[in-house]
Amino acid sequence: MFGATEIDDDTWEDIEALLVQADVGVPTTMSLLDRMRSRVRSEGITRQEQLIEALKEELRGLLIEPTPLNLSGRELSVVLVAGVNGSGKTTSIGKMAYRMRLNNRKVILAAGDTFRAAAIDQLKLWGERAGVPVIAGQPNSDPAAVVYDAVNAAHARHAEVLIVDTAGRLHSNFNLMAELVKVRDVLRKVVPDAPHETLLVLDGTTGQNALSQAKKFQEAIDITGVVVTKLDSTAKGGMLFAIQRELGLPVHYIGIGETMYDLVFFNPTAFVDSLFENGNGESA
Amino acid sequence: MFESLSDRLQDVFDQLGRKGKLTEDDVNTALREVRMALLEADVNLKVAKDFIGRVKERAIGAEVQKSLKPSQQVIKIVNEELVETLGEPGRLNLSGPTPRVIMLVGLQGSGKTTTAAKLALMLRRDGRRPWLVAGDTYRPAAVDQLVTLAKQLDIPYHEEGTSAPPPDICTRGVQAAKDANATVVILDTAGRLQIDDDMMSELEAIRDLTQPAEILLIADAMTGQEAVRIAEGFNERVGLTGLILTKVDGDARGGAAISMRAVTGVPIKYMGMGEKVDALELFHPDRLASRILGMGDMLTLIERAESEFDEREAEKLQRKLMKNQFTLEDFLDQLHKVRRMGSIGQILDMLPGMGRLRQQVNIDNEQAQQQLKKVEAIIYSMTPAERRNPKLLNASRKRRVAVGSGTSVQEVNALLKQFREMQRLMRMLGKGQMPRIPGMFR
Numbered sequence: 001m002f003g004a005t006e007i008d009d010d011t012w013e014d015i016e017a018l019l020v021q022a023d024v025g026v027p028t029t030m031s032l033l034d035r036m037r038s039r040v041r042s043e044g045i046t047r048q049e050q051l052i053e054a055l056k057e058e059l060r061g062l063l064i065e066p067t068p069l070n071l072s073g074r075e076l077s078v079v080l081v082a083g084v085n086g087s088g089k090t091t092s093i094g095k096m097a098y099r100m101r102l103n104n105r106k107v108i109l110a111a112g113d114t115f116r117a118a119a120i121d122q123l124k125l126w127g128e129r130a131g132v133p134v135i136a137g138q139p140n141s142d143p144a145a146v147v148y149d150a151v152n153a154a155h156a157r158h159a160e161v162l163i164v165d166t167a168g169r170l171h172s173n174f175n176l177m178a179e180l181v182k183v184r185d186v187l188r189k190v191v192p193d194a195p196h197e198t199l200l201v202l203d204g205t206t207g208q209n210a211l212s213q214a215k216k217f218q219e220a221i222d223i224t225g226v227v228v229t230k231l232d233s234t235a236k237g238g239m240l241f242a243i244q245r246e247l248g249l250p251v252h253y254i255g256i257g258e259t260m261y262d263l264v265f266f267n268p269t270a271f272v273d274s275l276f277e278n279g280n281g282e283s284a
Numbered sequence: 285m286f287e288s289l290s291d292r293l294q295d296v297f298d299q300l301g302r303k304g305k306l307t308e309d310d311v312n313t314a315l316r317e318v319r320m321a322l323l324e325a326d327v328n329l330k331v332a333k334d335f336i337g338r339v340k341e342r343a344i345g346a347e348v349q350k351s352l353k354p355s356q357q358v359i360k361i362v363n364e365e366l367v368e369t370l371g372e373p374g375r376l377n378l379s380g381p382t383p384r385v386i387m388l389v390g391l392q393g394s395g396k397t398t399t400a401a402k403l404a405l406m407l408r409r410d411g412r413r414p415w416l417v418a419g420d421t422y423r424p425a426a427v428d429q430l431v432t433l434a435k436q437l438d439i440p441y442h443e444e445g446t447s448a449p450p451p452d453i454c455t456r457g458v459q460a461a462k463d464a465n466a467t468v469v470i471l472d473t474a475g476r477l478q479i480d481d482d483m484m485s486e487l488e489a490i491r492d493l494t495q496p497a498e499i500l501l502i503a504d505a506m507t508g509q510e511a512v513r514i515a516e517g518f519n520e521r522v523g524l525t526g527l528i529l530t531k532v533d534g535d536a537r538g539g540a541a542i543s544m545r546a547v548t549g550v551p552i553k554y555m556g557m558g559e560k561v562d563a564l565e566l567f568h569p570d571r572l573a574s575r576i577l578g579m580g581d582m583l584t585l586i587e588r589a590e591s592e593f594d595e596r597e598a599e600k601l602q603r604k605l606m607k608n609q610f611t612l613e614d615f616l617d618q619l620h621k622v623r624r625m626g627s628i629g630q631i632l633d634m635l636p637g638m639g640r641l642r643q644q645v646n647i648d649n650e651q652a653q654q655q656l657k658k659v660e661a662i663i664y665s666m667t668p669a670e671r672r673n674p675k676l677l678n679a680s681r682k683r684r685v686a687v688g689s690g691t692s693v694q695e696v697n698a699l700l701k702q703f704r705e706m707q708r709l710m711r712m713l714g715k716g717q718m719p720r721i722p723g724m725f726r
Contacts, residue, residue: 085531122424207507209534
């Protein structure tokens with residue numbers, strides 16, 4: 001029959017459900033639906049498959065092409081890593097250090113989380129696994145002082161990359177955010193233009209609060225990129241769309257497990273495709 | 285910052301301009317807004333749908349109370365239903381033979397180890413004899429973390445490093461606690477995804493060997509739509525008896541709590557409210573409900589204010605005010621107390637109906653905090669004599685204060701003017717006159 005279309009109210013409802021359940025968020029979902037409705041009209045889309053392809057295109061358009069970390073062309077490059085409690089900062093640092101060492105980079109780690117019990121030991125164990133040295137101070141000492149020592153150690157040992165771990169903190173906690181700014185400022189003072197990368201580690205199972213986290217950390221310490229963890233779960237990490245669209249922050253890596261190898265480059269196309277798969281890797 | 289549900293519903297009903305009974309159309313329009321608010325708060329889509337269905341049933345045909353606007357009527361129904369869905373706060377089940385075993389489970393980074401320590405401290409304060417068992421042999425230094433916390437709090441613990449399988453460690457830990465006459469044993473377990481079959485089998489083994497009275501899911505309040513699958517997954521495999529919500533001191537709306545409660549049916553028992561070891565609070569469904577709806581958290585604000593300002597001090601302050609002995613030192617002290625309650629933004633967020641105001645004035649948190657810091661620096665740069673008697677501050681002293689605090693003489697003058705104005709108001713209040721507050725009636 002001429003003009004018959006597979007796209008009805010149910011189709012739109014399904015798409016809305018898919019996006020909302022992937023944590024894409026209401027505002028982004030609504031603007032995507034509007035955009036898709038107008039494309040369906042203007043391009044005469046009638047088949048669901050076409051609609052899904054067009055939607056993938058739109059989603060893909062919201063994501064930024066990942067750039068490599070800006071870590072070369074100078075004597076010492078510094079990476080500052082921050083995020084809320086339990087997002088996976090220390091684990092991600094261990095994995096990043098391992099990757100860099102495999103690429104023959106001389107890496108050193110700074111145990112800037114002096115607050116949480118045994119956080120220093122945790123980073124040291126990761127240092128051992130990855131085969132990179134860890135500079136640490138006493139528990140509850142001033143993180144800015146540890147960072148200062150680590151920079152000196154990095155220079156003395158001719159390290160190329162220094163990765164600084166920090167204590168987890170909620171972005172809404174004013175005093176802890178001020179402390180983080182202080183750590184950043186110390187880095188700036190002792191290494192020209194440092195930190196060269198300031199990474200925010202986001203828990204992939206987080207919902208709409210992720211945007212608030214990204215904004216607050218961005219305001220405080222000028223985030224340059226994002227690492228998303230725990231994406232081996234059934235969570236889809238859809239909050240990335242809003243973060244990329246509103247803040248323009250590239251995603252560098254995603255964490256997909258607990259071993260050293262479980263940190264991979266962010267692939268926007270694969271990420272979009274994964275929204276349309278169910279937990280078993282099949283197309284929904 | 286989300287627009288609060290009450291503001292949104294008010295807009296909807298302003299457009300409708302109706303009064304009296306709620307018609308089905310009114311309710312439908314309003315419930316679309318409610319649905320949006322729930323989804324923005326991370327309530328699971330399906331859970332939100334069921335919830336809306338229940339509210340609709342109650343709302344259609346409901347007589348609008350005389351004292352309430354239609355929007356308020358809908359809010360009232362939504363709020364009641366939400367409080368009901370969140371359920372009564374659950375207490376720990378601690379009856380029966382000792383030691384009672386409490387097993388903590390959850391995803392990586394949800395806060396199990398921190399919560400284990402907080403629970404142990406709380407139980408000891410309640411007169412129990414708690415033990416901690418370090419059952420996470422996977423995450424590097426997880427055992428050290430629990431042991432460090434246990435030592436800090438002086439709570440006995442059992443650990444075997446990472447040398448044995450967790451079910452064995454937990455079994456021996458419970459036995460050791462029993463031998464030491466402990467009444468409660470808290471098992472910390474490794475974080476795991478609910479889809480990790482091997483790791484979930486390990487939890488089943490721990491459960492079967494230790495027969496816990498409580499199996500609590502420790503869940504991050506910032507969790508998104510995934511909350512449903514996490515809670516279902518853990519509940520199906522190990523059978524949960526309760527939930528503890530962590531990181532509730534952040535600015536997440538916490539809709540995950542409804543989702544998890546709805547799919548498991550088990551009560552929410554506690555909320556983690558900060559990094560201090562005593563920051564574990566009983567769950568308050570009414571507070572979480574208004575927070576999920578973006579309607580402020582007045583009760584928490586009042587409690588925090590109460591904890592900072594005690595009554596006797598307030599009386600003392602009042603006497604000082606009356607006698608015109610309110611000094612810059614007292615002023616600074618007050619500032620500190622207000623600051624400890626949270627940032628200006630946090631305080632505003634807790635006030636109902638402030639959502640809209642906050643958007644309008646666009647209060648820059650950082651700026652406000654900077655301003656407070658400046659005031660602090662200026663007062664600290666004065667000598668104690670100057671703080672008690674600002675009249676001493678002549679031009680050269682003001683210059684010194686400005687240099688010392690990294691501000692300007694103008695800023696010092698502005699602060700002194702503000703302070704004098706405050707003193708004047710206080711004096712008039714003391715004499716029972718109605719002060720004219722500048723800018724109030726323009």
